[in-house]
Amino acid sequence: MNDPKNVERTGSGLVAVVTGASRGLGAGLAKAFADTGLRLALCARTVPAVPEGADAVTASVDVTDAGALDRFADEVVERFGRVDLWVNNAGVLGPIGPLVDADPEALRRHIDINVTGVLLGCRAFARVVRAQPGGGVLVNISSGAGTKIYEGWAAYCASKAAVDMMTAVVATEEHTHGLRAYALAPGVVDTDMQAQIRATPAASFPSVARFLKLDQEQAFNSPGWVASFILDLVEGRRGATDGVRVRVPDQPHDG
Ligand SMILES: NC(=O)c1ccc[n+]([C@@H]2O[C@H](COP(=O)([O-])OP(=O)(O)OC[C@H]3O[C@@H](n4cnc5c(N)ncnc54)[C@H](OP(=O)(O)O)[C@@H]3O)[C@@H](O)[C@H]2O)c1
Numbered sequence: 001m002n003d004p005k006n007v008e009r010t011g012s013g014l015v016a017v018v019t020g021a022s023r024g025l026g027a028g029l030a031k032a033f034a035d036t037g038l039r040l041a042l043c044a045r046t047v048p049a050v051p052e053g054a055d056a057v058t059a060s061v062d063v064t065d066a067g068a069l070d071r072f073a074d075e076v077v078e079r080f081g082r083v084d085l086w087v088n089n090a091g092v093l094g095p096i097g098p099l100v101d102a103d104p105e106a107l108r109r110h111i112d113i114n115v116t117g118v119l120l121g122c123r124a125f126a127r128v129v130r131a132q133p134g135g136g137v138l139v140n141i142s143s144g145a146g147t148k149i150y151e152g153w154a155a156y157c158a159s160k161a162a163v164d165m166m167t168a169v170v171a172t173e174e175h176t177h178g179l180r181a182y183a184l185a186p187g188v189v190d191t192d193m194q195a196q197i198r199a200t201p202a203a204s205f206p207s208v209a210r211f212l213k214l215d216q217e218q219a220f221n222s223p224g225w226v227a228s229f230i231l232d233l234v235e236g237r238r239g240a241t242d243g244v245r246v247r248v249p250d251q252p253h254d255g
Pocket residue numbers: 019020021022023024025026043044045046047061062063064089090091092113117141142143144185186187188189190191192193194
């Protein structure tokens with residue numbers, strides 16, 4: 001991954017929740033946010049590591065468990081007094097392959113994590129924002145797959161389209177309470193999820209060659225690059241480009 005860029009500026013003292021922070025994009029966002037002085041609340045099923053020097057609350061939370069998410073939100077408010085930014089990042093990709101071959105239980109579990117889990121995260125944060133002065137910013141991690149057809153990714157395309165739409169509804173319902181909401185497609189970030197994509201045979205995922213090429217060229221967006229766009233949204237330097245949707249542009253690379 002490339003070094004975080006351009007995030008050593010602002011945000012000092014703001015409180016950010018990141019779900020799915022045990023690895024991948026979520027762990028990278030946590031590190032970049034910590035580097036800017038944000039206070040952190042990090043969760044995943046595996047308790048996330050605290051980035052060096054960060055002031056952080058951590059917990060094991062399965063985002064499909066509404067009670068666990070609400071308890072986590074309560075713990076964060078008790079510790080820090082408020083939440084300024086809530087990033088619903090936890091997500092899964094599979095099952096991958098033609099829908100006709102998919103295991104029904106795997107489809108249900110996917111929707112439970114990627115749709116219900118994000119709905120519950122939005123709900124928990126909206127309750128926090130309604131009870132605090134000054135509003136808050138919700139960022140739901142979406143994907144280009146929410147608007148583009150990928151054969152083999154029926155569940156993932158469906159769940160990310162659902163994330164885009166729920167974000168628009170929450171933004172509309174909660175704006176009078178000071179909540180701003182964005183569905184952010186981070187671009188391609190080199191994580192375990194990308195390794196899973198690259199390891200999929202073309203018979204199950206015909207677009208795999210595109211992702212193998214990105215790996216050869218190391219043409220990834222770093223978590224620090226994505227974090228800088230999220231902080232721009234929080235601090236009003238950027239807005240959504242299409243309704244609530246934001247697509248993080250490709251990070252420039254030398255050569
Ligand atoms: N990587 C990319 O190129 C890319 C592109 C577009 C969008 N995204 C999105 O970015 C987000 C992060 O993806 P990633 O690439 O970082 O994936 P990843 O490396 O597989 O990490 C996924 C994270 O989600 C957590 N998670 C999974 N199921 C969970 C559950 N039920 N409850 C709580 N946490 C759970 C995992 O932790 P535990 O296993 O410990 O629970 C892990 O921390 C996802 O929403 C993904 O769809 C990624």
